[in-house]
Amino acid sequence: MLYRILLPLFVVIHLWLLTSDAVQANEAVMSPTYAGKPLVDGLPLQALFPKATRFGDKEADLPVYAAYQLDELLGYAWLSDEINNLAGFAGKPIRLLIGLKPDGSFQDVTVIDHHEPVFLHGLGNESMHEFLAQYRNRSVRNQIIVGSAQNSQLSSQSDGGASGTVVFDGVTKATISVMIINDVVLSTALQVARARLEGFALPTQSRLLEKPIISQSWDALANNNLIHQWTLSQTEVEESLGRSLNSYPEFSNTTAPNTPFITLAYAYLNAPQVGVNLLGEARYKALMDRLTPGDHLLWVGSSGLYPHAEENYTPATVPSRLSLDQGGLSVEIRDINAPSEFNDIITPGAPRFSTAHFLRIKGSAGFDPGSPVDLKLHVNLARNHLISDSATFLSHYQLPDSEWEPVQIDTAKPLPLWIKLWMDRWVSVCILLIGLTVLIVSFIKQDRLSRWKHFHAFRWGYLAFTLFFIGFYAQGQLSVVNIFTLFHSIKDGFDITIFLLDPVIFILWIVTFISLFIWGRGLFCGWLCPFGALQEMSSWLGKKIGLKQIRVPATLHRRLIYLKYPIIGGLVAVSFYSLTWAEKLSEVEPFKTSITLVFIRHWPFVLYAVGLLIVGMFIHKFYCRYLCPLGAGLAAIGWFRRFELLKRVDFCGSPCQTCHHRCEIKAIKKSGEIDYNECVQCLECIVILNDEEQCVDKLLTRKKQKKATVSQRIPSVQIHQPS
Incomplete structure (x- = not known):
């Protein structure tokens, strides 16, 4: 039988992977x-x-x-x-x-x-x-x-x-x-x-003065140097580029030589004298409330042939056409994606700008509002798809000394890296949270969900979401390597920031950990594991093309399900001896090959991962049931589960064996009891239990009701004995 050679073959292949050139080649770290x-x-x-x-x-x-x-x-x-x-x-x-x-x-x-x-x-x-x-x-x-x-x-x-x-x-x-x-x-x-090094010391820091706000027109603000206006002509740009603007397809149809290449205005909004005059007191306060204490905000508006932000500019990102320098060092400026109602400038006499943005400077950047700055405009024009010309133009500015006073330097603490990473991946985080909310609500309402005629479509749709979004796109495949990290962090002094570096992995671990005490390992293994979803799909494909399914004998199955526990125990033990060797041995997981690297890897690893999927076409979720160390670790914690939420009735196991035979993961015993350490919460047993055409209890109940109805319809007849 196939399963009799699978485990020895697995051991041989895994040892081969460990000694293959693919692994040895990676040992040269330097x-x-x-x-x-x-x-x-x-x-x-x-x-x-x-x-x-x-x-x-x-x-x-x-x-x-x-x-x-x-x-x-x-x-x-x-x-x-x-x-x-x-x-x-x-x-x-x-x-x-x-x-x-x-x-x-x-x-x-x-x-x-x-x-x-x-x-x-x-x-x-x-x-x-x-x-x-x-x-x-x-x-x-x-x-x-x-x-x-x-x-x-x-x-x-x-x-x-x-x-x-x-x-x-x-x-x-x-x-x-x-x-x-x-x-x-x-x-x-x-x-x-x-x-x-010389020339890199922090500049003298400044503090804005508190002073009464005087209403001023646009021209007055400009004359007082509270707003800086900068016009760049077509001629200046052509001289820097060394050729006419007509040489570039983007400007080949330009017929107005007197039109400025760009008219750009910018202002430091943290100065109330500037911000209130531009936006009005209410909008200015609302905008400043959006900032973290210590942050700075610039307003930039432009019009002309070449606005400061390209047409396909992505809000809340660093603009590619603008950069800011202070003291010879680059200062990051990032759009805050302010609502459109903030775009209107109320200052009397203010010109209209085609493009405007509010750009934030983080407090950790060490920006000094009283020191000179250079705003740079980067011009990059393509002559064709191969050749482009570039030029950079500088605008020097310093806030008038009437608005600030020097203070002793107070270096701001840099924004932690994990916060930057969460900010960069906020879209993935939001989509993941929505998906997890849908799943958790579905599990809470599992009895109602299982009665829905579209339940199977919902399950396949969620598995597709898990594989393609959580797995391939968001790289949210949990791994036994994460468990190594946890144990070593506890040993060396726990630091939660290590786990916060990947928001998707962190959220999935938090949800998975909590779910272990409620539903057991099933929420993750059956719904949130990308490789588990891939196995479900390979199993479906095997049945679809008519491959004969191999049923592992019950006695052998009961032995094999414990194989994954010494694997996880051995990996954790080895990690304390050599983390490098533990990481090599963790290649027992095909996750990195199939999900992280999408099968683009040295051929022995691909052969191993594909081999497991092929075996899964004959034996449903073979890897999950017998080999997965991560599943074993989750099941071990799941032993502390406090609830048994999958519905059972008296007929389950005696006499009805429908769920026992139909459970492909073999988590339902003959007695009708569910082994939550093996159950992946596919909810198929609940679907059967709520289906009047499949559940014996429902069928017998319906028969009894039918007999009772028939007996009520037959009229009673009185028989009289002759006298």
Whole structure:
């Protein structure tokens, strides 16, 4: 029989995966440029600064190494986790060696050690090396956007020592990890630059003065430098680009040479004198209430041939055509997506602008309202689909000193990375919460739902949502690796921010954990597991094409269901000995191959995952029932479940065996009792129980009612004995 060879075959294939070239190749964490090179204090500092003739000792106040060529300073090197030990997705810090030159540009960034599973046992470390290589010669002054949908050509406008927007290519399927890397690189580099390099110290901070608000016209505000107006002519742009605007398809039909290329006005709204005059007191207060304490707000309006935001600009994002610099450092400005009623400017004499936005500067950016700023307009025009020309134009501005006074510096605490990640993924979070709400309400109303004639369509629709949205799009496949992270976090000192780094995974774990005490493992295993949904679909396909279904004998089934428990126990135990080996052994889960990497992986892993799905076409949810360590872990917690919410009646098990035979997961015993440690809450037994054509109890009840009705209709006859 097929099932007699499946388990030995599984063991052989898994051992093969562990020793295959695909896994061994990923063990070389360090880039080949640095591996095997001479070490200084245990680090490849010489490879980082090849021209260095000597290195200083690690400094006491800031753990950096100074690199010198004779007596000339070449830069500083440091280990990222000694300045910022932010944990990675696996719960351990990503250890990077970072080099910074005296002009503030990166010498290089390389990885020394990490435990990110998507790189170690999925995409490969080469993907991480390629991402890190993008920092080379970029400046700490740059505004670096990772994987932004904004115009990536902006990165070509900035060299390593210039301030400007730089767009890095992210790593598909490793968004969380590269965001953590970027946050660590920039935060540590900025700290080193401000402490050791000239020209990077924080500017003197300022505080807005409290003063009576005087009603002023647009011209008065402009004359008092409370609003800055800037007009850029077509001629100025053509001179910078070196060719006529007619050379670009976007402007080939322009017939008004006197029309400004752009007329742009901007103002610092935190100054009440400005904000109240532009918006009115009520709207100004409402707008400022939307900000976090310490945040700053700019208003920008423009008109002309080239507005400051492109037509397809996405609200609540960083504008690609504008950037803001202060003190030589880039300051992030992001649209707050204000309601349309805030767009009307009430100032007498205010011109009409075709485009306007409110741009927020986070309090953590260290922005000083009293110091000069440079607003940059980035012009990028395509000659054709291959060639484009770029130019950057600057507008200098400083808020009048009548509006502010200098104060002692008060450095704002940076916004935690997990909050940034939640903000970036708010759409996915909202969709997930809606989907989870629908599922939880459905489970609460499961008896009513099971009577609905469209129940099966609803279930298949939700499984499709789980596979394609939660799994492939939102990357919400829970894994036994998450359990490693939890145990190691408890051992090393629990820090919830590690788990908050991925909002989708965090929400799913919270809902799953709570559900274990109410419904058992079934809510997740039967409805929220993307690979479980994929198995359901493969099983359906097997039946649809007529494959003979293999029924595992009851005795063997009862033994096999316990196989997954030593697997989870062994994995957790190994993780305390070697997290690296535990991550390798966790390849028993085909989740990374099938869901995270969508089968784009080295062929042995794909063969294993596809093999499990093929087996599932003959044996319903074979992997879930017998091998899944995550399911075992959830079932173990599910033993503490307080409720048995799946309806049973006296006929269940004796004499009726319908649900026992129809349960494909084999979670219903002959006695009619449900094994909640195995049940995936497909609710099919409830559908049967509420169906008068399938449930024996319902059929017998209906027969009795029918007999009673017939007997009532037969007239009684009195028989008289003859006298």
